Amino acid sequence: MLRVGAPHAAFAAMSTAFDSAAFRKALGSFATGVTIITCRGADGKPLGLTVNSFNSVSLNPPLVLWSLAHNSLSLAAFRAARYFAVHVLAADQEELSVRFARRGADKFAGLALETGIGELPLLTGCSARFQCRSAYQYEGGDHIIFLGEVLSFDRSDAPPLVFHGGRYAHATRRDPPGVRPRRSWLAGSFGEDFLGYLLGRSHFRFFAQIREFLRAEQLGDEEFYVLSTLTLKPLTSEEELKIGLAGVLDGEATRTLARLTERGYVRVAPVTAEDPGIFYELTDAGRACALRLISAAKAVEENVLEQLGAGEAPALKSLLNRLLAVIDPASGALWGNERERRP
Ligand SMILES: Cc1cc2nc3c(=O)[nH]c(=O)nc-3n(C[C@H](O)[C@H](O)[C@H](O)COP(=O)(O)O)c2cc1C
Structure with missing residues (x-):
């Protein structure tokens, strides 16, 4: 019952002498x-x-x-x-x-x-x-x-x-007790506690697994970067493409774009009165190729994250997103605010 x-x-007699916001x-x-x-x-x-x-x-x-x-x-x-x-x-x-x-x-x-x-x-x-x-x-x-x-x-x-x-x-698991980031021989230089090392090596090892799919499509890293940047929006302005490739392909962007255009994967979208600038878009063939690569890359991701543990992936992604907001705030312009401009 x-x-x-x-x-x-005794509780009834007690007064809440302290600030309730601070208590909360x-x-x-x-x-x-x-x-x-x-x-x-x-x-x-x-x-x-x-x-x-x-x-x-x-x-x-x-x-x-x-x-x-x-x-x-x-x-x-x-x-x-x-x-x-x-x-x-x-x-x-x-x-x-x-x-x-x-x-x-x-x-x-x-x-x-x-x-x-x-x-x-x-x-x-x-x-x-x-x-x-x-x-x-x-x-x-x-x-x-x-x-x-x-x-x-x-x-x-x-x-x-x-x-x-x-x-x-x-909730992210901590390393087992006693596990410490390894240090390099040269005191104070790059080690496992250095963010640049962790990000760089993770990127290179991760990307190495995607590269075999690029080879099958006869595409290089540069083409992959441009192609994947063009999947973010139906239409991407010249300026947005520049932001997307900043620090990745600065000097090579124009040549890579030309190669993809020649191959029939990318084209300049027809100009309209509202948006007179230059906009790029994927062709049907470009979209199909991008979709094949995205599904291969997702499979690589799934495999890696499975080994990391289901609970860790959201934490890792959330931290990396916050890191990008700090070191690459301009990249926010690449997302959202989708412009629909069909001929
Ligand atoms: C993370 C979180 C924890 C909460 N914990 C409690 C709790 O332990 N007890 C409680 O009465 N309300 C708690 N609340 C608030 C209730 O969920 C909230 O007041 C709810 O609107 C009550 O619904 P009802 O008035 O329709 O019953 C919590 C809210 C959040 C977001």
Whole structure:
């Protein structure tokens, strides 16, 4: 049966003498996973919200807890529910977390649901799920603490979503203890702790695996750079192409473009009144070749990332994107704001 503990007299007397924003910030130092907790309302409707106050309590008996704000629109339903389900979100479920953190919205619209114990609405694609009997409820200041007895659980290898300092974050494995970046013989010179070495060598080794596909298409590195830059938008201006190839092909761009044009892969788009400048576009043959290369390159990527571990790829990509925003801010112009200009 449900038990509700009375608030302790000492807590009622305590005043919040400190700044609540600073308190929140300090609590945010504690990195957590992110969960969505669901139950079935008395009217049969599924309810749920994003929660990071989830925690394990006991292994035997298997108990977990989480706390729900008094002002939550789901409060009455959770207080009355016999069961609740905890979904530990996977790294790729940030959007779901944002959706379930919106007050009262129709959070389940369009979602594929499974049905659990006592008709519990279960979300899919999570790192872990715990179906619980709602065993105890305790007053906890402006929250109610729910203690659940775990009746059933399942898990996957999907890496978890992390919340830290008020933002979503990545969980990345650290190197095993004792593993240190190797240093070069010449003191203070390039070593495994030098970003240039890590980026450069990674690029060369990665690209070496793509080069065999280029050879089969009788294309060189330069042609690949131009071709792939032209896949970013339907039409690429001269200026955008220059930005895309800056530091990669500066001197060679014009000659490479001419070779690809001769080969029938690229052409200058017809001029229109709105956009009088010079724009390049891929021909059908150029697009087909680019697609073959993209799929080969994606296969190389998949293979490399599989060895790295599923959870590490999003973290690595996010950091590299941030690095590019710092060292190559102009490249942002190559993306988005797509110009449709068809003859
Ligand atoms: C990462 C994250 C963690 C949260 N943790 C909790 C929590 O532990 N308890 C809680 O009551 N609300 C928590 N919230 C806020 C609720 O998800 C939010 O208030 C939601 O709109 C409540 O929905 P409802 O009013 O429809 O029940 C969290 C929000 C986020 C983004």
